[in-house]
Amino acid sequence: MMRPxxxxxxxxxxxxxxxxxxxxxxxxxxxxQTGGKAEGGGDKPAAGAIKIxxxxxxxxxxxxxxxxxxxxIKLALEELKEQDxxxxxxxxxxxxxxxxxxxxxxxxxxxxxxxxxxxxxVASTNTLKGAKVAQEAGVPLMTPASTNVDITKKGEYVxxxxxxxPVQGSVLAKLVLEDLKKKxxxxxxxxxxxxxxGLAKAFRETFTxxxxxxxxxxxxxxxxxxxxxxxxxxTELSPDVLFVPAYYGDVGPMLKQAGDRWKEIPVVAGxxxxxxxxxxxxxxxxxxxxxxxxxxxxxxxxxxxxxxKKYKGRYSKVPGAMAALGYDATMALHDSLKRAxxxxxxxxxxxxNGISKLNGITGTITLNADxxxxxxxxxxxxxxxxxxxxxxxxxGS
Ligand code: PHE
Numbered sequence: 181m182m183r184p185x186x187x188x189x190x191x192x193x194x195x196x197x198x199x200x201x202x203x204x205x206x207x208x209x210x211x212x213q214t215g216g217k218a219e220g221g222g223d224k225p226a227a228g229a230i231k232i233x234x235x236x237x238x239x240x241x242x243x244x245x246x247x248x249x250x251x252x253i254k255l256a257l258e259e260l261k262e263q264d265x266x267x268x269x270x271x272x273x274x275x276x277x278x279x280x281x282x283x284x285x286x287x288x289x290x291x292x293x294x295x296x297x298x299x300x301x302v303a304s305t306n307t308l309k310g311a312k313v314a315q316e317a318g319v320p321l322m323t324p325a326s327t328n329v330d331i332t333k334k335g336e337y338v339x340x341x342x343x344x345x346p347v348q349g350s351v352l353a354k355l356v357l358e359d360l361k362k363k364x365x366x367x368x369x370x371x372x373x374x375x376x377x378g379l380a381k382a383f384r385e386t387f388t389x390x391x392x393x394x395x396x397x398x399x400x401x402x403x404x405x406x407x408x409x410x411x412x413x414x415t416e417l418s419p420d421v422l423f424v425p426a427y428y429g430d431v432g433p434m435l436k437q438a439g440d441r442w443k444e445i446p447v448v449a450g451x452x453x454x455x456x457x458x459x460x461x462x463x464x465x466x467x468x469x470x471x472x473x474x475x476x477x478x479x480x481x482x483x484x485x486x487x488x489k490k491y492k493g494r495y496s497k498v499p500g501a502m503a504a505l506g507y508d509a510t511m512a513l514h515d516s517l518k519r520a521x522x523x524x525x526x527x528x529x530x531x532x533n534g535i536s537k538l539n540g541i542t543g544t545i546t547l548n549a550d551x552x553x554x555x556x557x558x559x560x561x562x563x564x565x566x567x568x569x570x571x572x573x574x575x576g577s
Contacts, residue, residue: 229269230523232513233289235300235310240277241403241429244455245302245502249324251495252506253299258494260510265518268510275301275310282306286313286321296523297322297532299509302502303427304328304345304375311338320529324509325474325502327451328374332551337525339532339551341509341540343575345375348450348472349382349425351557351573355470356421357390359571360446366419367397368410368434370426379425379450387423395419400430407434415441427452432461435469443467454501459566469562474542475504476558476569487541501542508540543575 234253236246250272257268271293273285282301289295290313298314298321301307307326314321315335323331323340327348332338356362365387370376384394396417398410411434414422422445424431431453435442446468454473477488477498487507491499512535517523520531535553538545543555554575561570 229267230517231269231271231293231295233286233293233295233298233300234270234272235275235282235285235289235298235306236272237277237302237306238272238274242277242303242427242455244428244457244500245325246274248455248500248502249300249302249506251491251497252324252499252503252508253510255491255494255503256507256510256514260514265514266523268514268517271295275306277303277306279306279309283309283313286310287317290314290317290319295319296517296525297513297528299324299506299513302326303373304331304378305373307331308334308374311335314338318525320525320532322509322513322532324505325451326375328378330374330378336533336551337529339535339547341512341535341545341547341553342474342505342542343555343557344552345379345450346382347575348557349379349384350386351559352423352448352450352470352472353383353386353390353392355472355559356387356423356446356448357392360421360448360470362421362446363392364395364418364420365392365423366395366414366417366421368414368422368424368426369397369399370402370430371399372401373426375427375450375452376425379452380423383423383425400426400434402427402430404430405433407437410434411438411441419445421445422447424449425452428455428458428461432458435465435467436461436463438467439465446470451501454560454567456497456500458562466563470570471560471562471567472557473560474501474555474558475499476560476567478569479558479572483539484541504541508538508542508545511540512538512545 236249238246275282275285301310302325304326307323311321311331311334315337320337325342327345329344329346367380369380398414449471451473453471516531520527535547545553548554556575557573559570560567
C-alpha cells in the first residue's frame with residue numbers, strides 16, 4: 181500500500197505558512213502563556229504535520245492538571261514521531277482554569293490556528309463551554325479527563341476517553357457502603373462547579389438507594405481561603421464519612437484546616453483531588469482519604485509500569501492520572517486520524533466515535549453511543565505515606 185496516497189492530508193503547506201503568519205511559536209514557555217506554542221513533540225514541527233490543539237489549565241488553581249496532561253501529550257507525540265501514520269503538531273493554550281477563556285481559546289484554535297481537533301479541557305465547567313464552540317464549528321473535541329455527564333451531550337463532535345461522573349459517583353457510594361461500611365455521609369460541594377454538583381448528585385442517588393443516609397450538605401466556593409465555619413458545621417453533623425467532590429486546590433487546604441477534627445472520619449472524593457499538590461496542600465493531615473481516579477502509578481499491570489518507567493525517564497517524576505489520560509487521548513486521536521485516512525472533520529469525528537478496544541494506559545477504551553468511554557475505575561487510598569492502589573472496579577459493575 182502506498183502510504184503517501186493513503187493519507188490525503190490536506191493543506192500541508194498552508195499549515196506551515198499559518199504557523200509562521202500567526203507567530204504560534206511566540207507563545208512562551210509552559211505556565212502562563214496565552215499565545216500558544218507549536219510543538220512537533222519536542223523540536224521543530226514535522227513537515228506535513230496535522231495540527232491539533234490543546235486547551236489546558238497551565239496556571240491557576242488547577243495548574244497541575246494542565247502540566248501533567250501536557251507532559252503526557254508530549255510524551256505521546258515524541259513516540260508517534262517515530263511511528264508510521266500521520267505526524268501531529270501541537271498548539272497548546274493556557275485557559276488559566278477559566279471557562280470564558282476556554283471558549284475563546286477553542287474558537288481561536290479552530291479559526292486562527294486551523295487545528296483539526298482539540299484536546300481538552302480538564303475541569304468540566306470549562307470543557308462544557310469549549311465543547312459547545314467545537315460542536316458549533318464542526319471540529320472534533322476530545323476531552324481526556326472531564327467527567328461531567330452533560331459534556332458529550334453537546335453533540336457528535338464531542339467525545340471523551342474517560343468515564344463519567346454517574347459512574348464515578350456510584351462506584352464511590354458503593355465503596356463507602358460495602359468496603360468502608362459507613363452509612364451516614366455529609367457532602368461538601370462546590371456549587372459553582374459542574375463537576376462537583378454532578379458528582380454529588382450521582383453519589384447521593386446510589387448511596388441513599390443502598391441504605392445510606394445523607395446527614396447534611398454544605399457548600400463553598402472554589403478559592404475560599406477560610407474553611408473554618410464549614411468545618412465546624414460539618415463536624416456538628418456527626419457523619420461517619422465525608423464525601424467531598426471537589427478539586428485538590430480546595431480540598432487540600434480544607435483538610436489542613438480540619439486538622440485532627442476529621443481524623444476519625446474517612447474522606448472520600450473523586451478524581452478532582454488526584455494531584456501531586458494535594459499532599460503539599462493538606463500538610464500533615466492524618467485521616468484516611470479514598471479517591472476514585474483513572475490510573476495508579478503503583479498498579480502492577482505491566483503496561484502501567486512500562487509507562488511509569490518511560491515517563492520517569494523523560495521527566496524525573498512519577499506520572500499522575502492526568503499524565504496518563506493526556507497520553508491516551510493523544511494516542512486515541514492519532515489512531516482515529518489513521519483510521520479516518522483523512523483529517524476531514526466529519527470523517528475524523530466518525531473515526532473518533534468508533535474508537536473500540538483501544539489498549540490505553542488508563543484501560544481499554546471503547547466509546548459508547550453517547551461518546552463516553554466505558555472503563556474501569558481505580559480507587560486510591562491516601563495516607564500520610566502517600567497514595568496507594570486500593571482496588572480496581574471493572575466497568576459496568
Ligand atoms: N474529572 C474532573 C472534571 O471533570 C477533572 C479531572 C480529571 C481532575 C482527572 C483530575 C484528574 O472536572
